[in-house]
Amino acid sequence: MQPVDAEVDLILPCLNEAAALPWVLTRLPAGVRAVVVDNGSTDGSAEIAARLGALVVPCEARGYGAACHAGLEASTAPVVAFLDADASLDPRQLVRVTAPVLSGQLDLMLGRRRPVSRNVWPWHLRLANAELSRRVRRRTGVQLRDLGPMRAARREALLGLDLLDRRSGYPLETVVKAADAGWRIAEVDVDYLPRSGRSKVTGTPLGAARAVLDMSKVLSA
Known part of the structure; x- marks a missing residue:
């Protein structure tokens, strides 16, 4: 059973990731x-x-x-982290992202994806x-x-950013609003692994186009 009084809640957006979840959830x-x-x-x-043992939250939207x-x-x-549930990132490397936030050194830390092989990240997406x-x-x-x-970031501070995007622009809006608020932001290398299944966001040309459009709207807001 996972700790209810955890230092970090790891948020895993999930849409049909049955094949990947056992690997992800046993590496926390x-x-x-x-x-x-x-x-x-x-x-x-x-x-x-x-x-x-995960807390499961339904989201109809x-x-x-x-x-x-x-x-x-x-x-x-007090601190929340975000991770895809598709096994493309190793939860064991999460401490690289959460530790500086827990210690108060940074307000927002991001994992910079470093592909473990050339075919992990298609050239057009890169x-x-x-x-x-x-x-x-x-x-x-930044x-x-x-x-x-x-x-990763502190939960209450993230809620205070009043994030509005509900599609692919959410991570970008987080960075933009955090920067505008004067947050200390940095990134650290993390391994990027072959994902399980096809991406729900960029796995098709239409999905990739929608993601770019969502993010462009955030930048132009």
Whole structure:
């Protein structure tokens, strides 16, 4: 059973990740509780997560941002972290992201994805991420090279940012509003692994186009 009084609640947006969840949920660092936000799974993901001791939060509103925010609202730990539930990132490396926030050194830490092999991150997605990161640096002045899905911050402070995006722009809005609020922000390298299944956000050309549009709206707001 995972600790109810954990130092960190790990929010895992989840849509049909039954194959990946056992690996992810059995690799949590000490003091971390999994909060699996079920975004309409039909493959038994919610039941698997509950059986492995996670807090399962249903989220009827579809969208990555909707799931993330539902998890944020349901969390109770002083620090929250976010991670995709598809096994593309190793929860054992989560401490690289959470430790500086827990110690008070940083307000927002992000994991910079470093692919373990060339075929993990398709070139067109890597190029799009590089361009987006360049625009974020120009907009905020924060020297980030990636806007990956692993990140950590204090829960109450995140709620205070009043994040509104409920789709793919949620991580970007987090960085932009945190920078505008004067937060101390940095990134650290984490391994990027072959994911389980196809991405729900960028796994198709249409999904990738929607993600770019969502993020562009955040930057132009």
